[in-house]
Amino acid sequence: MAEAQNSPVGSTTAGAIAVAAESTVATRMSAPPSFDVADFPVPHGREEEWRFTPLERLRGLHDGTAVATGEGVKTAVEAPEGVGVELVGRDDARIGRGGVPADRVAAQAHSAFELASVVTVPKETVLTEPIRITVHGEGGVAYGHQVVELGAFAEAVVVIDHTGDAVLAANVDYILGDGAKLTVVSVQDWDDKAVHVGQHNALVGRDATFKSVVVTFGGDLVRLHPRVAYAGPGGEAQLFGLYFTDAGQHQEHRLLVDHNTPHCTSNVVYKGALQGQDAHAVWIGDVLIEARAEGTDTYEMNRNLVLTDGARVDSVPNLEIETGEIVGAGHASTTGRFDDEQLFYLMARGIPEKDARRLVVRGFFAELVQQIGVPDIEERLLAKIAEELEASVA
Numbered sequence: 001m002a003e004a005q006n007s008p009v010g011s012t013t014a015g016a017i018a019v020a021a022e023s024t025v026a027t028r029m030s031a032p033p034s035f036d037v038a039d040f041p042v043p044h045g046r047e048e049e050w051r052f053t054p055l056e057r058l059r060g061l062h063d064g065t066a067v068a069t070g071e072g073v074k075t076a077v078e079a080p081e082g083v084g085v086e087l088v089g090r091d092d093a094r095i096g097r098g099g100v101p102a103d104r105v106a107a108q109a110h111s112a113f114e115l116a117s118v119v120t121v122p123k124e125t126v127l128t129e130p131i132r133i134t135v136h137g138e139g140g141v142a143y144g145h146q147v148v149e150l151g152a153f154a155e156a157v158v159v160i161d162h163t164g165d166a167v168l169a170a171n172v173d174y175i176l177g178d179g180a181k182l183t184v185v186s187v188q189d190w191d192d193k194a195v196h197v198g199q200h201n202a203l204v205g206r207d208a209t210f211k212s213v214v215v216t217f218g219g220d221l222v223r224l225h226p227r228v229a230y231a232g233p234g235g236e237a238q239l240f241g242l243y244f245t246d247a248g249q250h251q252e253h254r255l256l257v258d259h260n261t262p263h264c265t266s267n268v269v270y271k272g273a274l275q276g277q278d279a280h281a282v283w284i285g286d287v288l289i290e291a292r293a294e295g296t297d298t299y300e301m302n303r304n305l306v307l308t309d310g311a312r313v314d315s316v317p318n319l320e321i322e323t324g325e326i327v328g329a330g331h332a333s334t335t336g337r338f339d340d341e342q343l344f345y346l347m348a349r350g351i352p353e354k355d356a357r358r359l360v361v362r363g364f365f366a367e368l369v370q371q372i373g374v375p376d377i378e379e380r381l382l383a384k385i386a387e388e389l390e391a392s393v394a
Helices: 013-021 104-112 340-347 353-369 375-393
Strands: 073-078 084-088 116-121 131-150 155-176 181-188 195-204 209-216 221-230 236-245 250-259 265-274 280-289 297-306 312-321 328-336
Touching: 073 116, 073 155, 104 131, 104 155, 104 195, 131 181, 155 209, 181 221, 181 375, 195 209, 195 236, 209 221, 209 250, 221 236, 236 250, 236 280, 236 353, 236 375, 250 265, 250 297, 265 280, 265 312, 265 353, 280 297, 280 328, 297 312, 297 353, 312 328, 353 375
Parallel strands: 116 131, 131 155, 155 181, 155 195, 181 209, 195 221, 209 236, 221 250, 236 265, 250 280, 265 297, 280 312, 297 328
Antiparallel strands: 073 131, 084 116
């Protein structure tokens, strides 16, 4: 039912999986989800959901000392004709509809933002151009909330692009009506000192399809928490992720797919490459199949490619099943270095070692880059990967 592939010497994956075997998804959180910050104690780093995160690098987002400044971030929305774009207050019924904050930082973001940006695609509207949301950091502290709502049978692609320097805590709600199709590309291309903590909530309607592609390159610390739940049977969620963790960076992706409705599917594939001293990537993949979710079909996989010494990976897949009436469920996690056979094959055909290494890494990520479906973003990310590789093969 579940697969955990062999891990190389020096990887923390095997130990992490052993720890995960002693716990379940339902007991991983120290407090139940809540909109109230007071319901979450200040984390001290020994909690299951915080044990991999360097709290001192959160710049006060976790303990209430990070105060919003006027020069935090600037957000702009570029949308095709017919798409609604508005700013609303916290009392708007759509705020939090996608999901409830699961930790103290998410609850702080919910309590501290001033105005939320809401993008609405009317029912049966099929967009041929993407909606582009830019979030640019201007050096300060900010709290934010973004809502993307699709009416029944609407189809859209949304690109959320994070750049600049900021200390940001933000929640995002994706609300899909019945039969809707939403693809979201979230790019974290921050400057070196930025801190970004975010919870992404997706509520997938009956027979709706949600595809998320999370790309993380920049920042000092990035900690993202994508969560999916279903509002009706027949829903499908595809969660893809690509991260390139450089020297000194901490990049953490914590996913939860809650199969709370019968006959829904999910597929999770995250891939990361690491290079440099103290580069640290964390991937937590939680899948919960509730007792009522008969007919579930789910799989999750995390693969990591370590390019240099000094990098660390923690990869923890978790699968909790409360009913035996399912189609399938499984997970896999691998961490390793370059495939010597692939390198030998390329070099034997006259390709220099540096170019061969670039080709191997490019091929490693190619499957996920192709999932984006926005040509200018794909080209930009491939260029970014090539730029990162210059450092590792120089």
